[in-house]
Amino acid sequence: MENLKGNPNSHLTAKERDNLSFPAKILFERKFLHGRILDFGCGFGNDVKILSAKGLDIKGYDKHYFPNYPSEKFDTIICFYVLNVLLPEEQSTVLMELSRLIKPTGKVYITVRRDIKFEGFRTHKMHQKKTYQCNVILHSKSVFRNENCEIYEYQHYNQLPKISDNHCPFCYPDSDRELVVESATAYAIYDKFPVSEGHALVIPKRHCADYFELSFKEQSACMFLLSKVKEIISSDYHPDGFNVGINIGEFGGQTVDHVHIHLIPRYKGDVANPRGGVRGVIPSKKEY
Template identity: 60%
Template sequence: MTTKNINSHRTAKEREKMSYPTRLLLEKKLIRGKSLDFGCGLGKDVEELKAKGMDITGYDPHYFPDYPDKTFDTILCHYVLNVLQSQEQARVLYQISKLLKFGGKAYFSVRREITKAGFRTHFVHKVQTYQTNVILPFESIFKNDNLEIYEYQHYCYLNQNKPEVSPFFERLEPKEQVGELASCFAFRDKFPVSEGHTLVIPKRKVSDYFELSFREQSACWFLINLIKADLQDRFNPDGFNIGINIGEAGGQSIPHVHIHIIPRYTGDVKHPRGGVRGVIPGKKEY
């Protein structure tokens, strides 16, 4: 039985004209500024939009593999998530959240006629390809029997000055958001103990980590893995501390779950041995 989704690129269509989702967004004048077609397939939409004078770049890991090195005002992502398994979907959401300018908008188009998730033989290529239904926690701006389009903006941008959403938004500088998944987000700690100190926070406002569902906990840890890889690439730390403060006795000062990712560097303290045991200084050495 096929378990790895190695043929996702086989679902890309060789189009003779612009895709329906792009035409809709173009008619609504929602494609603005520097734009990116993420998962552009064979690139027909990019070609057509460039012909109209638009500033658009295409990226596809199989057909246009040069990963973007800048951020964008508008990002299109058509029919990509439907051919990816859950962890791959999460990675795409994370990548797009990082490629989008603060205040920019991304549009996720998903198919709506898929009734059963799983692998099936592609009718053209005769290989096993994966398809699944996708529902996103973002604003739906168009829907019919075959298609739904979601509009995405950074969670921090949408919730500026809304302490009722999270106490972090009382004093957060939203430009510091560094990643997002469907149910959690991340930003740099405003009072870092080391370079790159980052917080991962579930979107649901609860104070106790153990009140989160297993699904929410798993999403946080998946985001931590992605953030860690970025921190390693950017700052090249020599180690990490990962920690959660739970309750006043545990040192928690903000009543919304947050997980600290603290990069560590050789020589940043005289005696690092013991690490997180140092929350009770007299017990650090052993």
């Protein structure tokens, strides 16, 4: 099979319609669409036009057809059949973007296809170009499913109800904490006791004390998210450097028995001599 980097033709799967898409109809009829609404990956914008005509406050974003990226946060976001035409890394990027665009107490409704029989690249019948499709399963709450599609409801991780007696602060972060960004298996928050401005923690959702006991997929998700958090902090705080650190075990300085990766922004002049960086965990070994 041809090895294509990314899926540059994902937009070719967009379709023109004169009526509401099926998932939009379901969500509208069930009164799930509230407040300021964003259609993320809206294609030609048909649902935006129709729902707007019905009195809803909605706008659309699509990388190819409506490329002005939103500058605000929304009460409700809909994302229909987008993930099915993206490669895994692209899917993770979209999920992170959705987590950034939704308000802390808002909800995202993600629709995926359930009728895909062949996964991978194929030649689009009309456009005669390579397009990609795959099945997608999310860990969010399912609010609708039939043989053709499934609709998931996503909320910020710290807004979900507590379902066990686990008192780990990273399994159930406070609902009033600012969530920086989130993916399917990890999330990031700002440190309660920051070493510097913008100090953030990247945390896997599964309870695990030792980073080296995470699965490869979980470790990869944390590192992927770490890069996104670095991008956000760079834009918001403009640091001059970073330290990345993971404390493992009591004698490694770990105080919460749940993996958390520190991303610490560094600023010119924040210490007299920054040479050695993380070597400073043992002060006498910092200089070499």
